[in-house]
Amino acid sequence: xxxKTNTDAKQQDLAHDTLQPGNMLTDNMGHVIGDDxxxxxxxxxxxxxxxxxxxxxxxxxxxxxxxxxxVVHARGSGAHGYFELTDSLGDYTTAQVLTEVGVxxxxxxxxxxxxxxxxxxxxxxxxxxxxxxxxxxxxxxxIVGNNIPVFFIQDAIKFPDLVHAxxxxxxxxxxxxxxxxxxxxxxxxxxxxxxxxIMWAMSDRAIPRSFDTMEGFGVxxxxxxxxxxxxxxxxxxxxxxLGTHSLVWDEAQKIAGKDPDxxxxxxxxxxxxxxxxxxxxxxxxxxxxxxxxxxxxxxxxTKIVPEDLVPVRLIGKMVLNRNPDNFFSExxxxxxxxxxxxxxxxxxxxxxLQGRNFSYLDTQLSRLGSPxxxxxxxxRPVNAASNNQRDGHMRxxxxxxxxxxxxxxxxxxxxxxxxxxxxxxxxxxxxGAKLRVRPASFSDHYGQxxxxxxxxxxxxxxxxxxxxxxxxxxxxxPHVRLAMLEHLEKIHPLLASQVALGLGEKPRAQETAKPSVxxxxxxxxxxxxxxxxxxxxxxxxxxxxxxxxxxxxQSAKGRHVAILAGDGVDAGAVKxxxxxxxxxxxxxxxxxxxxxxxxxxxxxxxxxxxHASLFDAVVVADGQLQTETEALDFLREAYLHAKPLGAxxxxxxVLAAASRQLPGTPWDAAHGVIxxxxxxxxxxxxxxxxxxxxxxxxx
Ligand code: HDD
Numbered sequence: 017x018x019x020k021t022n023t024d025a026k027q028q029d030l031a032h033d034t035l036q037p038g039n040m041l042t043d044n045m046g047h048v049i050g051d052d053x054x055x056x057x058x059x060x061x062x063x064x065x066x067x068x069x070x071x072x073x074x075x076x077x078x079x080x081x082x083x084x085x086x087v088v089h090a091r092g093s094g095a096h097g098y099f100e101l102t103d104s105l106g107d108y109t110t111a112q113v114l115t116e117v118g119v120x121x122x123x124x125x126x127x128x129x130x131x132x133x134x135x136x137x138x139x140x141x142x143x144x145x146x147x148x149x150x151x152x153x154x155x156x157x158x159i160v161g162n163n164i165p166v167f168f169i170q171d172a173i174k175f176p177d178l179v180h181a182x183x184x185x186x187x188x189x190x191x192x193x194x195x196x197x198x199x200x201x202x203x204x205x206x207x208x209x210x211x212x213x214i215m216w217a218m219s220d221r222a223i224p225r226s227f228d229t230m231e232g233f234g235v236x237x238x239x240x241x242x243x244x245x246x247x248x249x250x251x252x253x254x255x256x257x258l259g260t261h262s263l264v265w266d267e268a269q270k271i272a273g274k275d276p277d278x279x280x281x282x283x284x285x286x287x288x289x290x291x292x293x294x295x296x297x298x299x300x301x302x303x304x305x306x307x308x309x310x311x312x313x314x315x316x317x318t319k320i321v322p323e324d325l326v327p328v329r330l331i332g333k334m335v336l337n338r339n340p341d342n343f344f345s346e347x348x349x350x351x352x353x354x355x356x357x358x359x360x361x362x363x364x365x366x367x368x369l370q371g372r373n374f375s376y377l378d379t380q381l382s383r384l385g386s387p388x389x390x391x392x393x394x395x396r397p398v399n400a401a402s403n404n405q406r407d408g409h410m411r412x413x414x415x416x417x418x419x420x421x422x423x424x425x426x427x428x429x430x431x432x433x434x435x436x437x438x439x440x441x442x443x444x445x446x447x448g449a450k451l452r453v454r455p456a457s458f459s460d461h462y463g464q465x466x467x468x469x470x471x472x473x474x475x476x477x478x479x480x481x482x483x484x485x486x487x488x489x490x491x492x493x494p495h496v497r498l499a500m501l502e503h504l505e506k507i508h509p510l511l512a513s514q515v516a517l518g519l520g521e522k523p524r525a526q527e528t529a530k531p532s533v534x535x536x537x538x539x540x541x542x543x544x545x546x547x548x549x550x551x552x553x554x555x556x557x558x559x560x561x562x563x564x565x566x567x568x569x570q571s572a573k574g575r576h577v578a579i580l581a582g583d584g585v586d587a588g589a590v591k592x593x594x595x596x597x598x599x600x601x602x603x604x605x606x607x608x609x610x611x612x613x614x615x616x617x618x619x620x621x622x623x624x625x626x627h628a629s630l631f632d633a634v635v636v637a638d639g640q641l642q643t644e645t646e647a648l649d650f651l652r653e654a655y656l657h658a659k660p661l662g663a664x665x666x667x668x669x670v671l672a673a674a675s676r677q678l679p680g681t682p683w684d685a686a687h688g689v690i691x692x693x694x695x696x697x698x699x700x701x702x703x704x705x706x707x708x709x710x711x712x713x714x715x
Pocket of ligand 1: 086087088089092126127128144145146147160161162166167171172173175234235236317350351352368371372375376377379380
């Protein structure tokens with residue numbers, strides 16, 4: 017079957033609006049400007065004249081360039097691409113985007129953080145937005161998801177409180193892009209329904225390595241409706257082909273300073289170099305009857321449906337392969353809405369989704385300033401909108417004729433609803449007394465928090481304990497810290513105990529271990545490895561598949577390796593390593609003692625203007641560097657962040673010199689330090705990190 021695609025349709029549409037600059041400079045009314053560098057004055061040194069309409073228009077437009085940033089998810093980065101269905105859901109839905117195998121549907125995805133302002137760094141500890149727009153032939157479909165499958169709250173009415181609590185505090189607007197402060201933890205300590213989400217937010221999931229090494233989730237349960245009107249519940253998943261991998265917290269903080277645009281830059285440069293970012297689209301399909309049997313409620317956005325109960329079925333692939341032409345026009349002006357669904361889909365009564373359906377339309381109006389925001393190129397559907405809505409600020413569409421109502425006899429009774437093609441809400445029964453209550457089926461707030469904890473590997477549990485120590489030690493109000501320890505104790509006393517040690521509080525359990533600071537201490541890892549909790553609200557499971565990132569696919573593709581070098585480096589050895597890396601889709605970049613030629617290899621970055629935290633691994637290629645402190649620091653940082661290290665040519669003595677900065681730590685192949693073996697190094701790179709590198713407790 018020839019690949020039918022409407023990718024071109026959207027690209028042509030956007031290209032039509034991408035204004036290629038002409039040769040002559042004009043004002044916004046098309047008047048060619050003679051001189052744009054000097055205001056019109058009376059005399060060489062006289063006053064500027066009001067009649068200078070070019071000056072007035074230029075300053076006028078400039079003064080009005082900023083629009084309100086998003087109230088949450090202000091910091092974002094977007095890219096275009098396509099979704100191609102590979103496995104039809106024709107038994108479950110009539111939605112063409114989920115039934116027409118082989119069709120490439122244009123998409124635009126915007127990744128974001130939640131709490132930080134528009135100019136905040138890419139790598140705070142935070143949830144990541146993962147908003148996908150499908151420009152389908154049946155209208156726009158938006159999966160406005162996150163990289164975490166649950167949420168802090170069950171009811172949308174609490175969202176303003178949650179956001180007010182996490183944003184910089186209103187009396188002094190600090191801290192920027194951080195949850196480690198009193199108001200956030202005060203709110204959380206009084207909101208037990210947040211505990212499952214807190215475990216995800218304090219895990220490595222909240223510091224993703226890159227956009228294409230994080231998962232995406234639609235979070236809510238939606239409905240699919242087939243041609244016979246039968247309903248199936250569905251949850252949407254984005255599974256990155258490269259697996260799901262994270263930074264470590266010390267590294268994430270340093271990246272925020274060394275390159276605040278770290279993730280944005282990675283995506284831009286990958287696509288700019290002809291690369292792409294790829295995910296599988298997966299669905300969990302289950303019936304209302306199945307859902308009724310579980311000990312959790314699928315309308316509760318603080319709960320997952322564990323993949324052990326309902327496997328994720330991969331049905332297609334999304335590829336992001338085109339950068340926006342203009343950040344503001346596309347990435348800033350895109351307006352997603354959870355209410356953007358197509359025929360063959362429907363909402364469920366999830367109270368969080370119901371509230372979101374109101375909020376997104378509402379917020380676009382205040383942010384984009386006109387009811388015609390949906391006519392902006394990035395928001396325009398590929399099938400033209402046709403209705404009787406008229407006027408409003410910034411009307412782009414020109415509707416001819418005299419009829420702007422329905423029914424009508426003066427224009428062939430067009431446009432008219434279409435019984436067959438149109439969207440129909442599924443006639444689900446809905447009745448009951450007007451109540452402001454939370455259903456009992458929503459009331460278990462710790463069962464799946466324990467399920468997540470149990471599903472973590474020992475090193476991931478240590479990272480959660482370290483994150484909670486970091487966060488709660490920043491809280492200045494003692495009773496808030498203590499209240500949080502109570503919640504943690506309900507998840508597991510050993511977790512609460514290890515966090516308490518960091519807060520100067522009594523441990524909550526007999527057993528304790530030296531809390532990890534820089535390393536992941538083996539003693540704390542061993543202690544927390546034994547901390548298995550009794551779960552509930554999890555379908556009878558004690559732990560769930562696919563929650564630990566250490567179970568994820570591994571790949572060296574997209575990895576970025578620093579090759580440290582000075583003048584006279586062995587260029588042949590460097591090029592051999594770069595070829596071995598590029599064969600696996602990774603990249604080896606020379607970081608030199610200076611820019612430019614180092615005797616056969618080019619340095620585009622230097623030890624002074626770069627940092628180990630910006631790379632996945634470090635190889636030293638030059639023995640002269642053992643006296644270069646910056647080189648030794650580069651290696652030390654990478655070691656502490658559990659990154660693969662290597663030496664080629666005469667670089668081994670530099671590794672030895674660097675190891676002397678960390679006495680008692682193993683710098684050998686068994687602990688991820690590879691000397692002169694490109695194949696072994698590339699294989700290690702694919703494993704992401706070397707987690708067994710903690711110092712030998714006997715040393
Ligand atoms: Fe939201 C933006 C995702 C709960 C109200 N949200 C926004 C964005 C994402 C999400 C990815 C950025 C979209 C973009 O890139 O432009 N939001 C979520 C997820 C949630 C969630 C996965 C929980 C499951 N959101 C949520 C609730 C409400 C909102 C409960 C309000 C009741 N969200 C908004 C908003 C935003 C928004 C205020 C701000 C900017 C925007 O809509 O376009 O309407």
